[in-house]
Amino acid sequence: MSSCFCKSEAQKVKLDDKYLNLEDPNHPANLICELCRLFYDNNWVTGTGGGISIRDVKGANPNVVYIAPSGIQKERLQPWEMFVVDRRNEQLLRTPNECPEELTKKYKYKPSACTPLFMSCYTLRDAGACIHTHSQNAVMTTLLYEDKVEFSMSHIEQIKALPRLAINPETKVVEKVGSMDYHDTLVIPIIENTPYEEDLTDSLQEAIKNYPGTTAVLVRRHGIYVWGEDVWKAKVYNEALDYLLELAVKMKLAGIPLVRGTSE
Ligand SMILES: CSC[C@@H](O)[C@@H](O)C(=O)COP(=O)(O)O
Ligand SMILES: [Zn+2]
Numbered sequence: 001m002s003s004c005f006c007k008s009e010a011q012k013v014k015l016d017d018k019y020l021n022l023e024d025p026n027h028p029a030n031l032i033c034e035l036c037r038l039f040y041d042n043n044w045v046t047g048t049g050g051g052i053s054i055r056d057v058k059g060a061n062p063n064v065v066y067i068a069p070s071g072i073q074k075e076r077l078q079p080w081e082m083f084v085v086d087r088r089n090e091q092l093l094r095t096p097n098e099c100p101e102e103l104t105k106k107y108k109y110k111p112s113a114c115t116p117l118f119m120s121c122y123t124l125r126d127a128g129a130c131i132h133t134h135s136q137n138a139v140m141t142t143l144l145y146e147d148k149v150e151f152s153m154s155h156i157e158q159i160k161a162l163p164r165l166a167i168n169p170e171t172k173v174v175e176k177v178g179s180m181d182y183h184d185t186l187v188i189p190i191i192e193n194t195p196y197e198e199d200l201t202d203s204l205q206e207a208i209k210n211y212p213g214t215t216a217v218l219v220r221r222h223g224i225y226v227w228g229e230d231v232w233k234a235k236v237y238n239e240a241l242d243y244l245l246e247l248a249v250k251m252k253l254a255g256i257p258l259v260r261g262t263s264e
Helices: 008-013 028-041 115-125 136-144 157-161 197-210 231-253
Strands: 051-055 064-067 083-086 092-094 129-133 150-154 163-167 174-179 185-191 216-219 223-228
Touching: 028 051, 028 064, 028 129, 028 231, 051 115, 051 231, 064 115, 083 115, 115 129, 115 197, 115 223, 129 231, 136 216, 136 223, 136 231, 150 231, 157 231, 185 197, 197 216, 216 231, 223 231
Parallel strands: 185 216
Antiparallel strands: 051 064, 051 129, 064 083, 083 092, 129 223, 150 185, 163 174, 216 223
16 A cells, blocks of 8 residues: 555646645645545545545645535546635635646546535634544444444544633634543434435534534434544544444444443
8 A cells, every 4th residue: 555645647747736736745635635545545445435634724824725526536546636615705826727738638627526515624623633433433433323423432542632612711612632531432423314415514514513522423324424633633533433433333232332321
């Protein structure tokens, strides 16, 4: 498995583009490609499902958001294929459709159908990156909790990898105030799936507002959205959650309660 970012095609064509930097492996457009390959190998973004968006938190303009195109095999993405959007007004700053035809092969790219959901995490939670996976652990959890609107779990060491979030009483903004403890109960809201991804936006926003302590939302029979302060935090939270959801499925099937001391 390669961990380098794809630059070959764009290099051959010689792109002069202020929203790309093929030499910097930490540039959001390159990281999206690298992480999608990693996620693909975990079965999280296969068959074009799922994806990741990154906000350029360390760049000159931290409102710049990178979004992959829709319906593309995520493990084959290239940096030049990214859309760039301004978080404040959702104005499109860059489209891959303006790249030379040698690259686009006349294919008309559309931004990911997850764009309004990613933007919700940026605006409501000031996220630095947002990951969407079709992880079977996430889907299976929502099936085992078919009649529930939230998932709970406690007393598992890996919970400590997740952030402790709280509303700042002055700014009213949700902030990270530390990490969760072993004794804490992890609670993740579950929203119902809709035929079109963008139609999930209202219920995702509602869940984000109703659960200030969460850094993820499960989507029934579909997958999960996970966000973090920056791309690396989002990656860690997604990995920790997927581990916990895999364990939860096994525990549930073995009849072991997920919240210690209860029958749940
Ligand atoms: C396999 S189709 C999946 C899509 O409908 C959607 O759920 C998804 O995760 C990815 O959407 P995309 O527009 O390709 O970024
Ligand atoms: Zn999806």
